[in-house]
Amino acid sequence: MRLVSSPFYADIALSVYVKVAALAARPEGCEARSVRIASYLGLSVASVERGLTQLTRPGPDGVVELRSQRRTLPGGKGQSALRTVRVINRTEAFVWLPVAAAEDLMPRQLRAYAVIAYAGKIGLALTEGELAGCLRHHSGKKAGEALSVTAASAVVDEVEAARWMTVQRRAGARGRNLHIVHDLAPEAHTEVTAGGCGGAPEAGVTAVAGGSEGSGSSPVGEGSGSLVGEGSLADRESPRTDSPDDERALISPAVGEGQVVEGAEVVENPAGAEARSQGGGGVALRAGEISQPSSKLGCEERSSKGQVPFRSSYTGPQLAMSPEIYAVLEPVHVLLQQVTSSFVVRKIAREVGRQLREGTAADRLQHRLTARLGKVALSEIRDPGRWLLGVALPRWGCGYQDCEAGIIWRTGAACELCAETVQDRAAARRREQRLAQSLCPQHRARPSQAGHCTDCELETAIRHPAQVPAPREPVGPRRSSCGGCGCAIFLTGRAIDTGLCKLCREEADTLAAVEPVVPAAPSMPEICSGRDGEVPCMRKALPNRSICLAHLAQELARDVAR
DSSP states (O other), rough: OOHHHHSSSOOHHHHHHHHHHHHTTTOOOOOOOOHHHHHTOOOOOHHHHHHHHHHHSOOOOSSSOEEEEEEEESSSSSSEEEEEEEOOTTTTTOOEEEHHHHHSSHHHHHHHHHHHHHHHTOOOOOOOOHHHHOOOSSSSSTTBBBBBBHHHHHHHHHHHHSSSSEETTTTTGGOOOOEEEEESOOHHHHHHHHTTSSOOOOOOEEEESSSOOOOOOOOSSSSSSSSSTTTTTTTOOOOOOOOTOTTTTTOOOOOOOOOOOOOOEEEETTTOOOOOSSSOOOOOOOOSSOOOOOOTTTTTOOOOTTOOOOOOOOOOOOEEOOOHHHHHHHGGGHHTOOOOOOOHHHHHHHHHHHHHHHHHHHHHHHHHHHHEEEEEEEEGGOOHHHHHHIIIIOOOSSSTTTTTEEEEEETBBBBBHHHHHHHHHEEEHHHHHHHHHOOOOOOOOOOOTSSSOHHHHHHHHHHSSSOOOOOOSSSSSSSETTTTTTOOOOOTTHHHHOOOOHHHHHHHHHHHHHSSSOOOOOOOOOOOOOOOTEOOOBOOOOSSSOOOOHHHHHHHHHHHHO
């Protein structure tokens, strides 16, 4: 709705955006040149170039809706530019528009159609006066002004005449008109069903962008190339560009996709079974194709040569499924009954039989079908056959056969291989996000000018420490330290004998000359010099005395007696 509501964008920008967004939804992207896009929309090349130029330039809020990438082969030959649209945020207002409406309606009519469609989705009873405020003049003297109510009413009548909208006059509240928007023009739908087909495939739709995103500079001039070459520098466009009338380019009807593996025959064909009656209306397609109505099959329309093509239908024996396989498919019987192609039913039975022969238990298959059917609504399954073959039956997990979607079937424990795979993918996503934010992929820090963050440089220094050079032997006399003060000295002369420096040697010599000689104390006898009668005392003498304790006591007693 950003393109629809903003007066900055011209009406042609909306038409170009819808068609480019539809082409960009393909796997190969939008490779069509402006000439081809103009042929799709029925407009001039100059008008399409103006719309492309406005979409590739930043809007008032700095948002660029369309980005064009020029491509050139190594030899210098140009290719058609690859165009991509901006990804819409979930919080933005948007409206789905059929691509066929952009081809049938004029740009101003498409804008009115988008405004009315959005008002219908949000439940707003839109008046023609309110609609006129959303439509503006983009050229002339009234550029930038809103259309009058009369002009807006004329635009509504033109959209109604193109069968893309039905207006119920005075049928709304307070006598307002009711505008009913159609996803497919009723005229085209009537022409297809009148030929005998069951219905026509729905038209492709695309979303109109809105919101904000980072902007970039736009190329100088209009278009993706020079004005002389009218757009891209390519002289030949991709032959895979789809035609707007090609109904085969539909989206996949299955909720999920998977590879279908061929299995052995498990379906019995009784020899006496009756052939199926013709006129079933369906065609046996391969499991990977989309079953869709075609003007060449099942319709009464004649070819260009005037011949009526015959109906292709299965005429072989009736299908007979074994009871074991039918019991395994019990959780999805409601979907199996909706499969009209015998070929697809046969493929489903063969796939079940192949897994049973390879050792998969029947209860494991039933649990798989029940779990996967419970994760999806039945209304989301557009093709039951493709969903059964591509989503329900394939085994999900690692190469270990007992792994069932990350769980070991026999033990119920989590599969270590799958857990490692999930962790590796999460680490890869975090690495991509950090690289996109210009951060270090390991430590989520801002790197320096050298390209490494502080943590990376520290880890590198720890893993690869710097080599310290070995000490070299000094040239000259041997060195040592002084034993007195600890200073470094050369071991020469007297320093070799004393181990002291010159100052410490002089100090020691001075102290030795001044210190007086202390006489040695007389040695004291260790044995008592007293006598016990006439026998010498053999007791140990007291310290600083020549007698023992007993003789000392005797002497003290004699002194007291005196």
